[in-house]
Amino acid sequence: MSVPSPHPLADRIRELPDRPGIYIFKDAEGKILYVGKATSLRKRASSYMTRDHEPRLEAMVSEAVDIEFVVTDSATEALLLENNWIKTKKPRFNILLRDDKTYPYLKLTLQDDYPRIAFTRRVREDKAEYFGPFLPGGMARKAIKLVQKLFQVRICRIEIDGGLPRPCLYHAMHRCLGPCVAGLTTKTAYDEAVQQTRLFLSGRTEQLVRRLKKEMWEAAEGEEYERAAQLRDTLAEVELTTQRRHKLASVEDEDLDVYGVHVAGGNAAVAVLVMRGGQILDRRELFWENVGPVSAEELLTEILPQIYDRTTFIPKEIHLPAPVDGEEALLEWLSAKKDEKVYLRLPSRGPKAERVALAMHNAELAHKRRFRGGGQESPGAAALEEHLHLLEPPRRIEGFDISHFQGGETVASMVVWEEGKMRKGDYRSFNVKGLEQPDDFASIRQAVERRYRRILEETGALPDLILIDGGRGQLNAALDALADLGVEETPIVSLAKREEEVYVPGLPEPLRLPKDDHGLRLLQQVRDEAHRFAVSRHRARRNARTLHSKLDELAGIGPRRRKLLLTQLGSLTAVREAPLEKLQEVLGQVVGRKVFDQLHAAEAAGDAMSRSEGAT
Structure with a gap:
């Protein structure tokens, strides 16, 4: 149904500027209900008064009594601002990306005087800088080791005050500058190592190479030959790593994310097939409960900026099952973030369309698995x-x-x-x-x-x-x-x-x-x-050990035949109770007879002893 007209906000919306920015709907208590972006604030906000919307947005408009706005210079800036507001304000009617704790990130603790690099699976609002996700996960460990080798940033969790008498082994291995011990490094040198680490992990290797070359020549001119040699080696490692990355991003080896969406029963699931170097490295699954009959277009429009705001690795192409609103601004932002052109595709035929269909099927299966109980949580x-x-x-x-x-x-x-x-x-x-x-x-x-x-x-x-x-x-x-x-x-x-x-x-x-x-x-x-x-x-x-020890006492039984008995009969009791024919079937005629005679000779001796004790 359409929103009744005139709406209390109609006059206020007509006063909005015809410029890019974000609009903020608020309720009677001043709480933020919804944040959106627009190339024209007036036209976009007016659409809520005149068009039919999904029930979620209909409910939002019915509660809204005020609208505010922030003007930006471009649609791309509006997208960034919208994303920041959604992340910090968490408006009730926006579709929020839940904490993606499954995937590995690297964390640089910039809030510390001497930042450390750490592995984590949670992105928090804690003033640290995050890099990732790393796929496969083992790449995060390799990246930490490479950062230690190239820039000697610490990984320890101790408080750094320079008061320790000696450094740990990492300093001796040239894997840490050793800020824990006074005199081993300076704050300036450590800060420079941190800046180089940030450039490296962000993929801005061209800027890092220029910086390293400049420092290397300055060190050489200043006759700091040891430092110049160290910078030369670091430069060579960075350039080698860059060449490997470019090779993986070649035309032959596709580097893309493929999205599938499934919405049913008021719940939504998104599956993302993550392809790197032409191989599907992972499948990400995201879920939303009680979002109502949201369209794939609306869902993707809201979540894509949130997803790629959390990652430093942007694919060359993003394949979608439905178009998104504000595509031009999204592509401009993604391309700037990747430092090269990024493409959004809507494949309709061929292998690319087949991949989207596969992602859609994965989203449907994920939805059934997650919400098969009607979305009811375990108490x-x-x-x-x-x-x-x-x-x-x-x-x-x-x-x-x-x-x-x-x-x-x-x-x-x-x-x-x-x-x-x-x-x-x-x-x-x-x-x-x-x-x-x-x-x-x-x-x-x-x-x-x-x-x-x-x-x-x-x-x-x-x-x-x-x-x-x-x-x-x-x-x-x-x-x-x-x-x-x-x-x-x-x-x-x-x-x-x-x-x-x-x-x-x-x-x-x-x-x-x-x-x-x-x-x-x-x-x-x-x-x-x-x-x-x-x-x-x-x-x-314990039973296996007992069985082994008993069987080891039998002549003719070694590791291979013991394994045969365990596989075929399963327990010492079963071995003892097995008829001669079964033992011969497993071990052969001669060895089967020997084992049978030994087992039953031991039982006969035990029975004779019992009868003798009873007569006494």
């Missing part, structure tokens, strides 16, 4: 979002537990709860190594480190929440492991058995939730399942 997940101040209800929780046997043989287990179900296919167990005696803290740290190091190397998604069985000590051990991997911002808690207290990083006292709390019950479910799995894996390992 436990919703409660944990509130208790733990999470960004959204956790959809995947990974729980860890430790099991010992008689002072040795420590086994760690990891179980997975995802969208209301235990995902047994994702369970993992870890044989804890290198401990001379039981140590729960060290065991938890080792299991967590091994689990997420592998996940990061394989570019897998980190869970929304990690649960540790234990108290403050176990939680701190797990936090140390996450910090070593650079993902300490991943939400994590521990649950102590005795009082069922929930320990949360940064809180001095544990949470004591009511026994019937849905969030506590979900944590207990995951914790108990982790314990059950740890005990079962421990029992299986």
Whole structure:
């Protein structure tokens, strides 16, 4: 339906200038309802009074009692300003991009006097500068090592005051300038290294090369030959890296993002196929609940600036299933950000259209998987979002537990709860190594480190929440492991058995939730399942060791035949109870007979001894 006319804002809108800028709808309390951009503020705002709109925007206009505006010099500036307002003000009727915590970024902590480079999966408003996402995820680790090698920016988390007596090993390896020790470097030199790092990670290598060449010649003219040689080597590494990037971005090896959109039941899903060097490296999935029947055009128009505002890697081409409003301004901004021409495509036939169709199918499948329960969240997940101040209800929780046997043989287990179900296919167990005696803290740290190091190397998604069985000590051990991997911002808690207290990083006292709390019950479910799995894996390992030792006592049984027996029969009891024919089928006629005779000779001797003891 159309908005009734005249609308209270009609006169105000007619007074808006015919210039680029952003418009801001507000409600009766002065709260921002919606922010939009326009090449003509007057024409764009007038369209809300005269055109039919989707229910979301109809509801917004019905609540609006005031409209403000900010004039810009161009449509591109309006796009940037709109994006900043949406990011900081989070208007209720705009479609907001949720925290993209799954993908790896590098973080340069510019808020520190001596910034450090770090790995993270969360982009925060914390005055740091972020670079990424890196695909595949292992490239982020390589980039950190390259930054250390080229510019010697620190990676440690210690407070820098120059008061340490000696530097760490990284300084000796020429991987850090050593600002932690007075006299090893200067603030000016370190700031220059940080600026070079920013240029390098932003992809502005031409500007960096010019800067390095200038510094190299100045050092040579000043007879600082050691520094000149160092700059020469850095320059060579940067130019080599640049050549590799250009090779990957060649015409033959496509570098593009392909979008698919699916909207149904008031919920929306977007799938992005990320192609780099002609290969699909990743598939990103984004979801929105209760957005109403939004069109693909409207959805893409609102989210594309938010997505590419968070990344320093802009593809050469972006393939879409529907056009976007303000395409010219978007392309101008993207091209300036990439420092070369970027293209938006709407493929209608051929391989490119087939890729868009594939992305659309992926979006449909993602929508069905995410919203198959009618969009209803788990009550436990919703409660944990509130208790733990999470960004959204956790959809995947990974729980860890430790099991010992008689002072040795420590086994760690990891179980997975995802969208209301235990995902047994994702369970993992870890044989804890290198401990001379039981140590729960060290065991938890080792299991967590091994689990997420592998996940990061394989570019897998980190869970929304990690649960540790234990108290403050176990939680701190797990936090140390996450910090070593650079993902300490991943939400994590521990649950102590005795009082069922929930320990949360940064809180001095544990949470004591009511026994019937849905969030506590979900944590207990995951914790108990982790314990059950740890005990079962421990029992299986112990039984396998017992079976091996018993079979090793039999003549004619080596590693190969032992494996055959285990594969075919499964347990020592089954081996003992197997008929001669079965053993001969597995081991052959001669060896099968030998094993059968040995097993039954031992049983006969045991029976004879029992009868003798009974007669006595």
